[in-house]
Amino acid sequence: MAYHSGPDRDGSNDDGGLAALIYDPKARGLLFQTIMLLAVIGFFAWILDNTVSNLAAQNKKSGFGFLDESSGFQILTTLGTYLIESRPGVATYFDIFWIGVINTLAVAVVGIILATILGFVIGIFRLSSNIILRGFATVYIELLRNIPLLLQILFFYIVVLRILPGKREEGYTLFNGAFGLNIEGLFAPYPVVREGIGTVLLAFIGAIILAWIIAWLAKKRQEATGKQFPSFWVGVALIIAIPLVVFHSIGEPMNLEYPRFLNAGDELPNGRTASKLQAGYDIKLGGMVVVPEFLALLLALSLYTASFIAEIVRAGILAVPSGQTEASKALGMSNGHNLRLVVIPQALRVIIPPLTSQYLNLTKNSSLAVAIAYPDIVSVFAGTALNQVGQEIEMIFMMMMVYLVISLVTSAFMNWFNDRMRLVER
Amino acid sequence: MKLRSAMGALTALGLVMTASAATADTLADVVGNGSVQCGVSQGLPGFSNKDDAGNWTGIDVDFCRGVAAAVFGDAQAVKFTPLSAKERFTALSSGEVDILSRNTTWTMTRDTQLGLNFAGVNYYDGQGMMVPNSLGVTAATELDGASICTNTGTTTELNITDFFRSNNMSFELVAFEKADEVVAAYDSGRCDVYTTDKSGIAAQRLKLADPDAHTILPETISKEPLGPVVRQGDDQWFNIVRWTLNCMINAEEMGVTSNNVSNMLNSDNPGIKRLLGTEGTFGENIGVSNGWCANIIEQVGNYGETYEANVGANTPLKLARDGSVNALWTQGGLMYAPPIR
Ligand SMILES: N[C@@H](CCC(=O)N[C@@H](CS)C(=O)NCC(=O)O)C(=O)O
Numbered sequence: 001m002a003y004h005s006g007p008d009r010d011g012s013n014d015d016g017g018l019a020a021l022i023y024d025p026k027a028r029g030l031l032f033q034t035i036m037l038l039a040v041i042g043f044f045a046w047i048l049d050n051t052v053s054n055l056a057a058q059n060k061k062s063g064f065g066f067l068d069e070s071s072g073f074q075i076l077t078t079l080g081t082y083l084i085e086s087r088p089g090v091a092t093y094f095d096i097f098w099i100g101v102i103n104t105l106a107v108a109v110v111g112i113i114l115a116t117i118l119g120f121v122i123g124i125f126r127l128s129s130n131i132i133l134r135g136f137a138t139v140y141i142e143l144l145r146n147i148p149l150l151l152q153i154l155f156f157y158i159v160v161l162r163i164l165p166g167k168r169e170e171g172y173t174l175f176n177g178a179f180g181l182n183i184e185g186l187f188a189p190y191p192v193v194r195e196g197i198g199t200v201l202l203a204f205i206g207a208i209i210l211a212w213i214i215a216w217l218a219k220k221r222q223e224a225t226g227k228q229f230p231s232f233w234v235g236v237a238l239i240i241a242i243p244l245v246v247f248h249s250i251g252e253p254m255n256l257e258y259p260r261f262l263n264a265g266d267e268l269p270n271g272r273t274a275s276k277l278q279a280g281y282d283i284k285l286g287g288m289v290v291v292p293e294f295l296a297l298l299l300a301l302s303l304y305t306a307s308f309i310a311e312i313v314r315a316g317i318l319a320v321p322s323g324q325t326e327a328s329k330a331l332g333m334s335n336g337h338n339l340r341l342v343v344i345p346q347a348l349r350v351i352i353p354p355l356t357s358q359y360l361n362l363t364k365n366s367s368l369a370v371a372i373a374y375p376d377i378v379s380v381f382a383g384t385a386l387n388q389v390g391q392e393i394e395m396i397f398m399m400m401m402v403y404l405v406i407s408l409v410t411s412a413f414m415n416w417f418n419d420r421m422r423l424v425e426r
Numbered sequence: 427m428k429l430r431s432a433m434g435a436l437t438a439l440g441l442v443m444t445a446s447a448a449t450a451d452t453l454a455d456v457v458g459n460g461s462v463q464c465g466v467s468q469g470l471p472g473f474s475n476k477d478d479a480g481n482w483t484g485i486d487v488d489f490c491r492g493v494a495a496a497v498f499g500d501a502q503a504v505k506f507t508p509l510s511a512k513e514r515f516t517a518l519s520s521g522e523v524d525i526l527s528r529n530t531t532w533t534m535t536r537d538t539q540l541g542l543n544f545a546g547v548n549y550y551d552g553q554g555m556m557v558p559n560s561l562g563v564t565a566a567t568e569l570d571g572a573s574i575c576t577n578t579g580t581t582t583e584l585n586i587t588d589f590f591r592s593n594n595m596s597f598e599l600v601a602f603e604k605a606d607e608v609v610a611a612y613d614s615g616r617c618d619v620y621t622t623d624k625s626g627i628a629a630q631r632l633k634l635a636d637p638d639a640h641t642i643l644p645e646t647i648s649k650e651p652l653g654p655v656v657r658q659g660d661d662q663w664f665n666i667v668r669w670t671l672n673c674m675i676n677a678e679e680m681g682v683t684s685n686n687v688s689n690m691l692n693s694d695n696p697g698i699k700r701l702l703g704t705e706g707t708f709g710e711n712i713g714v715s716n717g718w719c720a721n722i723i724e725q726v727g728n729y730g731e732t733y734e735a736n737v738g739a740n741t742p743l744k745l746a747r748d749g750s751v752n753a754l755w756t757q758g759g760l761m762y763a764p765p766i767r
Contacts, residue, residue, distance in 0.1 A: 058542075072587055161610075276561065371607060386579070
């Protein structure tokens, strides 16, 4: 039999029959793909069957009916419990799910903003010619990058708790009691809005549009005449001033409820006096609280991620050829202008893709919250609620979907941003 | 197609955990492994805790050793897996452990909805609260407005919520995954109250900087019958675990201890003969050797012995047994095991 070392393209194999079919690359490909497909389908069918029979053997419930049942546990005061019904006995497991989602998003979004700002600053410090700044940035990066995040979270939490004054003390206050900070958290004024706040919101949106138009006109004029206009600062002024004027002229449709601090013996609204235990800030009487669990988690996540972002920023800046800086110096640009107008726009092209994965990391790392009692989705839904309901598969699946959606949306946004920042090639 | 296979892959990830429990012949798996996989706490003195030499000790640990003695005739053939309250049931359902012996409260939801079976009760407990003396609180009803530290995934979270709701009091609940963090947060003043099972408070209190500066309030706000748990759907394994506990309690009632068990083998008391396997085939009927109970008592001790060694009045926990619900029924307590016959 003639053995074909190469593919038999014309199919004119003299042997004919089955053997020919096996040596025909097309048929062979088809055969193996079919086998592969069957194996994959079989694998999933096996897993499905196994699961169903295991669940049946253990008498476990399945399906998503549990989401309508009411839960019986209290959740720490956080953004989620401000926005969603959380009273035990009233809140359903679906409410609990959303509280977890909101809390995860809250720490992720604020953390990403802080980490980005801090990361850029440290990254630029790292390249500074000032030896103190450079040294500080180097130590910061090497220290934070190399200590496990969970340890840092626990460390910040315990440090935060140890530093802050006790809950029966007013602690650090600001603006005449508008803000107070003690071990129970950061107390801040709570905005109570009345009718008319919509008008102020409209004024705010109008001001943004106006600022944008001015910036656009200024750019056109600069392109035409070369004259510059401080459109950024004018825009900022407009965005602050216009809503403020509207706010006052229609009679201030919002006021701030300040946090109330009670001393033992103070009179309560129900006529009784506050006990020794009731002394402290009471958010039922006004104001709101940001708990130390959130503060510690936020601090740890953003400081840790900033150390990675700083290195990304440094790499991005170093990737811009030094000729660019030399050229802008030759044109008489200041250091600030050079950085802002020449170096950073070019560096961003290198920075954005790895930055995206740092954002995703921060979001996923926020699941360490459970260690310090911050009620994120892992802690409150895949933790406490899962222990009451016991439907691991459904609940873990929902949790995975949350992280998947957050990750996909983040990547989509960053890809869009990356496209915008790409060098427009002419 | 693409979407469907992606969904399938994701679901599969969730399912793989359960897939390993496919056989439901736990005894064969245990024998194949050469050891009992036992889920314990991450460190609760008296119940399950590593001593300075790195050996697991405690009443819950001894129970697992008892099961190993019954199956293998070797109380050391146990592998311990420390589990947080939050992850313990998933670890049991998924087959990561064969028994959960981790101060776990027997409730109806857990027994029925979670697909688990409780083999009995090895410690009758109730939930209590601890406060710093400086707070000047003497009764739980004075706790309106308190912040409270506890563990996630426990009955504790539910009971405390019920208690405050039914007394129309408000509170803030700070729930941690690990007991050590609860203690650290409470000790630093984050919470006014530390709440968990009373036995747990007695144990965790020892970890505080100054244990004497804290008081345990008199109220017991719940029933917490703690006991070993197995998966539903494997009656043979369930029987072995349940009768390990019954063997230990019956042995105490009949006065059989680790010291006298070798003499007791010659006893002609029919009850003791059945207990120690010198008469009948009780062991073989549940899939182990007839000397199963004799092995448990010889290597681990009877219930009373493990109680006194781990949590009793002469241990740091100082949980006196006389006159408590954990005494034998013959002494006015609740410890009562069905007879071996
Ligand atoms: N008995 C309760 C509470 C069990 C529990 O987790 N207690 C805590 C506090 S005593 C504990 O065991 N902590 C030790 C650990 O996390 O390892 C239950 O079953 O839900």
